[in-house]
Each structure stands twice: as structure tokens, then as C-alpha cells.
Amino acid sequence: MKASTFRFGINLWPPFLFTGIHVTRITPDYRQIDVELRLRPWNRNYVGTHFGGSLFAMTDPFWMLGLMHTLGRDYYVWDRAGAIDFLKPGRGTVRTSFRIDDALLDELRTAAAGGEKVLRWFSNDVVDEAGEVVAQVRKQVYVRLKPHAR
DSSP states (O other), X not given: OOHHHHHHHHHHSHHHHXXXXXEEEEOTTSSEEEEEEOOOGGGBOTTSSBOHHHHHHTTXXXXXXXXXXXXXXXXXXXXXXXXXXXXXXXXXXXXXXXXXXXXXXXXXXXXXXXXXXXXXXXXXXXXXXXXXXXXXXXXXXXXXXXGGGO
């Protein structure tokens, strides 16, 4: 699927649309994805800052989706685990980015070459408009070469 079509669709996906999560950029090769979360009256918590679930949701699918598109159809790619550390209240618009480079792809392909499962942790900082980190998110992704590709 073209990255521009995917971006359009995911921005209309109700869990993102109604929480203020917005994918601002996906490069055509899916190697760079930028996401922001805008603070709105319907996504604030009791004390007027970003709801923690929305901060986690804005990072949730993108390592998996980016790797699915860059590794290709010969690999199983799944989210396996996740964790978030809240460092300061999130106000205004917060952002995070996902970057997949050649070294990472080579590492995953090498580790999965024999059909073994590969569990790899990724980390993202969610930053506010001043560039200060409001949350750190960790995601574990499962990668395995499909049997027909070995």
C-alpha cells in the first residue's frame, strides 16, 4: 500500500481520529514515521493534561507497521510487549518519530535468517513543543522469517 494512502486511512481510523492522534508524515519507503497528539477537551485527563493511554496509543502500532513494510512479506512481524514511563505532564501538542535504517534491517534479517524468532526492543521519546521528554515508550517486536522464505 502506498504510504500516502496508508497515512490518510490511519488518520481516519476512529481510535486515532477521536483521540487527536495524527500521523504527520510517512516516507514512501515507510522508514520514517512522525506522529503527533494534539491536546483536545475530549482527550484530557482529570487534571487537564494528556491522557496516558493516548500517549501510549500514539506509539503503539508504528514499529510493527514500519517493519512489516520494510522487511517485506517474507517475515512475520508482531507487537509483543510494551511499557511507558511518564516523566512529566504532557500539555499542548506532543510528538514522536520512528526511524528504520539499513543497519537495523540488516540486524533483524541476520538474526532471523535461520527461522528463529527475534525479539527486539525499540524506544521512543514523546516530546512536548519545547522538546522536553514527557514520556518514554518501549515496544518489543517479534520478527520471524516465514518457512517458505528459508
